[in-house]
Amino acid sequence: xxxxxxxxxxxxxxxxxxxxxxxxxxxxxxxxxxxxxxxxxxxxxxxxxxxxxxxxxxxxxxxxxxxxxxxxxxxxxxxxxxxxxxxxxxxxxxxxxxxxxxxxxxxxxxxxxxxxxxxxxxxxxxxxxxxxxxxxxxxxxxxxxxxxxxxxxxxxxxxxxxx
Amino acid sequence: xxxxxxxxxxxxxxxxxxxxxxxxxxxxxxxxxxxxxxxxxxxxxxxxxxxxxxxxxxxxxxxxxxxxxxxxxxxxxxxxxxxxxxxxxxxxxxxxxxxxxxxxxxxxxxxxxxxxxxxxxxxxxxxxxxxxxxxxxxxxxxxxxxxxxxxxxxxxxxxxxxxxxxxxxxxxxxxxxxxxxxxxxxxxxxxxxxx
Numbered sequence: 001x002x003x004x005x006x007x008x009x010x011x012x013x014x015x016x017x018x019x020x021x022x023x024x025x026x027x028x029x030x031x032x033x034x035x036x037x038x039x040x041x042x043x044x045x046x047x048x049x050x051x052x053x054x055x056x057x058x059x060x061x062x063x064x065x066x067x068x069x070x071x072x073x074x075x076x077x078x079x080x081x082x083x084x085x086x087x088x089x090x091x092x093x094x095x096x097x098x099x100x101x102x103x104x105x106x107x108x109x110x111x112x113x114x115x116x117x118x119x120x121x122x123x124x125x126x127x128x129x130x131x132x133x134x135x136x137x138x139x140x141x142x143x144x145x146x147x148x149x150x151x152x153x154x155x156x157x158x159x160x161x162x163x
Numbered sequence: 164x165x166x167x168x169x170x171x172x173x174x175x176x177x178x179x180x181x182x183x184x185x186x187x188x189x190x191x192x193x194x195x196x197x198x199x200x201x202x203x204x205x206x207x208x209x210x211x212x213x214x215x216x217x218x219x220x221x222x223x224x225x226x227x228x229x230x231x232x233x234x235x236x237x238x239x240x241x242x243x244x245x246x247x248x249x250x251x252x253x254x255x256x257x258x259x260x261x262x263x264x265x266x267x268x269x270x271x272x273x274x275x276x277x278x279x280x281x282x283x284x285x286x287x288x289x290x291x292x293x294x295x296x297x298x299x300x301x302x303x304x305x306x307x308x309x310x311x312x313x314x315x316x317x318x319x320x321x322x323x324x325x326x327x328x329x330x331x332x333x334x335x336x337x338x339x340x341x342x343x344x345x346x347x348x349x350x351x352x353x354x355x356x357x358x
Contacts, residue, residue, distance in 0.1 A: 114213050
């Protein structure tokens with residue numbers, strides 16, 4: 001395993017593929033059940049997207065498609081530019097009844113799995129205990145959602161249910 | 164499965180031994196000792212951070228339900244670009260931050276009718292995020308656009324143009340392994356990340 005991973009960090013990384021994983025979840029459990037939006041990029045390029053809002057309809061949307069190495073490389077670039085891997089979620093607001101966000105990323109030899117509450121606006125960011133870190137998270141999540149929504153929308157011609 | 168579990172537990176222990184010292188004063192030790200998460204980091208990962216590791220609400224990671232996808236058009240199961248529901252999508256990266264939709268449109272309409280164009284903005288600055296997605300109706304139009312525009316300059320910046328979607332998994336992920344036939348069983352490393 002170690003040998004495989006080491007090689008993946010070299011040539012594979014330049015090729016835009018190996019040692020990259022991204023998952024984002026936002027949701028809550030309430031009177032309409034478990035309403036959420038989640039997407040995931042796997043190392044082999046599989047992009048999975050799941051979206052459920054019982055309020056608007058009963059069926060969960062589950063879509064998947066393989067993206068090209070160029071798309072994965074762009075996702076990596078967005079994450080690298082954000083410098084989220086240097087942050088820590090220990091002082092971020094804890095998830096509550098209003099909702100929960102999760103951001104999990106594996107890149108190179110680092111693995112983050114951050115969790116916080118829903119962030120309504122920048123006011124929530126400013127008044128938190130870690131405004132600088134939470135701001136990075138706040139903007140990165142929006143940029144990643146924007147990227148994935150475009151990919152899913154163009155490929156399947158469906159609009160995400162915004163939570 | 165058992166072998167993978169053991170492997171992962173080993174990894175977590177390594178992580179605890181190596182990287183905890185600077186964190187112990189934060190009272191995060193107990194959070195890090197949580198049960199094995201559904202999604203595990205690959206074996207190379209040395210640092211694993213986050214308060215709620217192992218307590219994810221992830222639906223994707225736990226579901227065994229089928230995810231819908233657009234079927235392949237041709238006969239070859241893997242490799243090559245994947246058609247989207249209304250056409251063929253290409254990604255343009257390295258786009259200058261102040262490029263406008265009309266710049267992209269003018270450059271890419273040369274190869275066929277641009278049926279859709281997403282030039283997404285960075286939420287923090289309002290400038291371009293650096294990529295665009297372009298839809299053509301025909302495969303040939305998209306292919307010509309890729310061949311003609313990849314590596315060229317758009318507004319003084321070199322752009323990279325490629326298909327956005329593929330018919331199958333990226334092959335070089337397992338480049339360190341001997342070539343293997345694809346089967347329904349996912350590669351072990353991927354399996355280790357998703358169960």
